[in-house]
Amino acid sequence: MNETLCLLNSHRSDRAFSDEPVSDEALDAIVEAARRAPTSSNAHHVSLVVVRDAPKRARIAELAGGQPWIAKAPVFIAVILDFYKTGVAVEATGEKLEVHETVEGLLAGVTDVGIALATLISAARSLGLGIVPIGGIRRSSQAMLNLLELPTRSFPVVGISIGHIVKAALQKPRMPMKAFRHDEHYHTEVLQDAIASYDATLLDYWKGIGRTDGKSWSKNTAEAYKQMCFRDVKPVIAKQGLTHDK
Amino acid sequence: MNETLCLLNSHRSDRAFSDEPVSDEALDAIVEAARRAPTSSNAHHVSLVVVRDAPKRARIAELAGGQPWIAKAPVFIAVILDFYKTGVAVEATGEKLEVHETVEGLLAGVTDVGIALATLISAARSLGLGIVPIGGIRRSSQAMLNLLELPTRSFPVVGISIGHIVKAALQKPRMPMKAFRHDEHYHTEVLQDAIASYDATLLDYWKGIGRTDGKSWSKNTAEAYKQMCFRDVKPVIAKQGLTHDK
Numbered sequence: 001m002n003e004t005l006c007l008l009n010s011h012r013s014d015r016a017f018s019d020e021p022v023s024d025e026a027l028d029a030i031v032e033a034a035r036r037a038p039t040s041s042n043a044h045h046v047s048l049v050v051v052r053d054a055p056k057r058a059r060i061a062e063l064a065g066g067q068p069w070i071a072k073a074p075v076f077i078a079v080i081l082d083f084y085k086t087g088v089a090v091e092a093t094g095e096k097l098e099v100h101e102t103v104e105g106l107l108a109g110v111t112d113v114g115i116a117l118a119t120l121i122s123a124a125r126s127l128g129l130g131i132v133p134i135g136g137i138r139r140s141s142q143a144m145l146n147l148l149e150l151p152t153r154s155f156p157v158v159g160i161s162i163g164h165i166v167k168a169a170l171q172k173p174r175m176p177m178k179a180f181r182h183d184e185h186y187h188t189e190v191l192q193d194a195i196a197s198y199d200a201t202l203l204d205y206w207k208g209i210g211r212t213d214g215k216s217w218s219k220n221t222a223e224a225y226k227q228m229c230f231r232d233v234k235p236v237i238a239k240q241g242l243t244h245d246k
Numbered sequence: 247m248n249e250t251l252c253l254l255n256s257h258r259s260d261r262a263f264s265d266e267p268v269s270d271e272a273l274d275a276i277v278e279a280a281r282r283a284p285t286s287s288n289a290h291h292v293s294l295v296v297v298r299d300a301p302k303r304a305r306i307a308e309l310a311g312g313q314p315w316i317a318k319a320p321v322f323i324a325v326i327l328d329f330y331k332t333g334v335a336v337e338a339t340g341e342k343l344e345v346h347e348t349v350e351g352l353l354a355g356v357t358d359v360g361i362a363l364a365t366l367i368s369a370a371r372s373l374g375l376g377i378v379p380i381g382g383i384r385r386s387s388q389a390m391l392n393l394l395e396l397p398t399r400s401f402p403v404v405g406i407s408i409g410h411i412v413k414a415a416l417q418k419p420r421m422p423m424k425a426f427r428h429d430e431h432y433h434t435e436v437l438q439d440a441i442a443s444y445d446a447t448l449l450d451y452w453k454g455i456g457r458t459d460g461k462s463w464s465k466n467t468a469e470a471y472k473q474m475c476f477r478d479v480k481p482v483i484a485k486q487g488l489t490h491d492k
Contacts, residue, residue, distance in 0.1 A: 001275070003249040004372035008279035008365055029247070033254035035426045036417075037364065040381045041470035042463075044421045049428045056430065080432070085425060089441045089464035090471065099471040103490070104479040108381055110353055111404050114360015115367075118283065119254055122368055126250035135286045135354055149431035158357050171282075175290045179331060180281045182295045184302065185395035186326070195335045217288075218335035224287035225336065225345040233350040234492060244349070244490070246480060 007125055012171045014130030017073040017163035026127050027075060030162070033123035034116045040108040045099075046116045047082040049148045049156075050075065056147065060159070063143050064136030073130075073163030078137065078144070079116050081109045083153040083242065100153050102246045113157045120160050130165035133158060135228070141236045153241045170209060173201045175217075253371055258417045260376030263319040263409035272373050273321060276408065279369035280362045286354040291345075292362045293328040295394045295402075296321065302393065306405070309389050310382030319376075319409030324383065324390070325362050327355045329399040329488065346399050348492045359403045366406050376411035379404060381474070387482045399487045416455060419447045421463075 001009070031048060039046060051057055052075055061070035070076055083100040090097050099105035117133060124131050137144045137159045144156045174180075178187075179194035199216035206214020215223065237244075247255070277294060285292060297303055298321055307316035316322055329346040336343045345351035363379060370377050383390045383405045390402045420426075424433075425440035445462035452460020461469065483490075 002372050004253055004368055005275055005279060007250055008369055009282050011282050011284060013284065029251055031427050032423070033251055035420050035423060036255050036257050038257060038259065038367070038379055040379075041467070041474055042418060043467050043470055044426070044463075047426055047428060047432070049430070049432055051430060053430055084434070085437055085441075086467055086471070088437050089445075090468040092441075093464050093468045095468040095472075097471070099474070102480070103483060104384060104474065104476045105471075106352065107356055107384065107403055107479065108474065110356040111360040111363065111381070114357040114362075115364040116360075117357065118361040118364035118368075121284070121361075122250055122364075123254055126248050133284055133286075135357070138350060138353065147431075151432060151434050154432070157353055172288060174281050177278070177281060180290070180293055181277050182293060184295070184297060184299055185393075186293070186295055186397060186400070188330070188397050191331055191334050195331075195338070199335075217290075218339050221287070221289050221332055222336040222339045222341040224289055225332070225343070225351075226341075228287055228345070228350065228354065230350045231492075233353065234348070234490075237349060244480075246477075 007122060010171065012169045013132045014165045014169045015069040015132055016165055016167045016169070017069055017130060018166045020164040022075045022129065022162060026129065029127065030120055030123040034119045037115050037119040039112045043086055045082050045086050045109045046112045047080045047085060048116070049078040049080060051078065059147060060137065063140040064134055065139050067134065067136055069132055070134060070161050073161035075162040076159055077120060077162065078148055078156045078159045079113050080150060081113050081155045081157050083109065084151040087153050100241055101243045103244045106242065106244045110157060117158055117160060124162045129162050132161045134161060138230045138233050141230070141233055145240070155237050155240050155242055173205050253368060256417065258415045259378045260411045260415045261315040261378055262411055262413045262415070263315055263376060264412045266410040268321045268375065268408060272375065275373065276366055276369040280365045283361050283365040285358045289332055291328050291332050291355045292358045293326045293331060294362070295324040295326060297324065305393060306383065306390070309386040310380055311385050313380065313382055315378055316380060316407050319407035321408040322405055323366060323408065324394055324402045324405045325359050326396060327359055327401045327403050329355065330397040333399050346487055347489045349490045352488065352490045356403060363404055363406060370408045375408050378407045380407060384476045384479050387476070387479055391486070401483050401486050401488055419451050
């Protein structure tokens with residue numbers, strides 16, 4: 001197995017960050033890798049906001065629902081869905097921008113946000129750094145976009161904390177392959193067994209790490225969805241002009 | 247620079263595929279890497295459909311607007327936004343699924359689709375294979391989801407062609423760093439110059455590869471957005487139950 005496959009297969013979120021700073025060289029290399037990643041139609045509707053300022057990171061830690069590792073890790077990067085940038089370009093050609101009003105635009109742009117995030121993850125981990133992806137910035141998306149001074153037609157979709165780690169986290173078990181990979185067409189008939197098996201695996205995992213309140217994957221997911229239903233996303237994204245009504 | 251950073255920095259889409267098959271071992275390793283990738287709240291709302299059947303790939307090549315490399319490359323993988331799978335799990339706990347009706351769910355799920363796609367790209371390229379990401383499957387999303395026999399609450403967001411290549415493609419120049427990386431907050435004032443510079447860079451690139459019809463990035467993007475405004479995405483995704491009206 002090559003170095004990159006080893007890295008991808010060992011993916012985990014690390015939250016035990018040390019105080020050691022991330023060097024400018026490392027940060028530059030991580031961001032450069034993300035800049036080189038593909039975007040749909042080469043349209044570049046993604047931008048990054050790199051936050052190293054400690055009070056600002058402390059504020060993001062609060063906004064994300066109380067995630068102390070955001071304040072602790074020396075680097076936070078917000079990955080922005082950015083139709084402002086493409087709007088500046090497209091409108092200068094005399095054309096009207098419409099993509100930000102479409103569901104298609106949302107799918108294309110947010111897929112590219114995910115690509116950028118995964119690239120930041122791989123680049124940082126290849127340098128021996130720990131990472132945590134942060135979806136919780138959508139919990140208070142209006143406050144986040146004010147803090148990052150984001151223009152209209154842009155939205156803070158996700159973030160990532162990056163730093164040196166004092167203790168590597170365990171890898172969480174994943175969904176059985178048969179409920180992830182479908183050959184030739186989707187096979188609904190495999191799901192019930194696969195989910196039952198993953199429910200048991202995750203209960204064993206919690207037990208193994210001494211979490212007595214650990215729940216099955218099904219119950220975990222039901223709960224996560226309740227907690228993650230950030231109600232201000234829809235009005236705030238629309239207020240940003242990303243109306244997705246076409 | 248380590249092997250992974252080299253790989254990420256050399257990203258390009260390769261369309262000149264040979265007839266050489268992708269081995270089962272390579273395909274398994276690529277899919278396994280994606281299975282290990284993070285998902286929001288560990289909710290696993292992504293599934294893959296691996297298509298090797300040649301007539302089916304030929305059909306996808308048509309549906310994607312005429313992309314012959316999909317028929318030529320021996321492997322096509324569709325990356326599915328999948329709230330069907332999580333629905334099976336969540337509803338078995340007695341809870342009601344709601345995430346698929348929210349914009350928040352769409353952002354979380356599609357970000358994870360992008361993460362899975364980027365992981366497939368890195369894993370395949372680390373094995374020396376060529377890849378092309380395919381957003382064009384959204385052009386005929388109802389026909390795509392029929393072909394892949396996708397259940398309700400799921401949607402084919404993006405795909406990827408994977409194969410051995412006969413000739414490596416050139417790397418396309420990217421947006422200048424100052425219009426991609428913003429430090430501490432978004433800097434709208436840098437965009438006009440950066441875009442003018444990228445417009446010129448891309449015109450030079452087209453000239454360099456002998457494409458006399460090459461356009462600036464601004465004009466390219468204006469045109470791409472017109473062509474990519476796939477109008478059936480909104481009704482089809484809603485028909486799938488992914489109503490994003492909350």
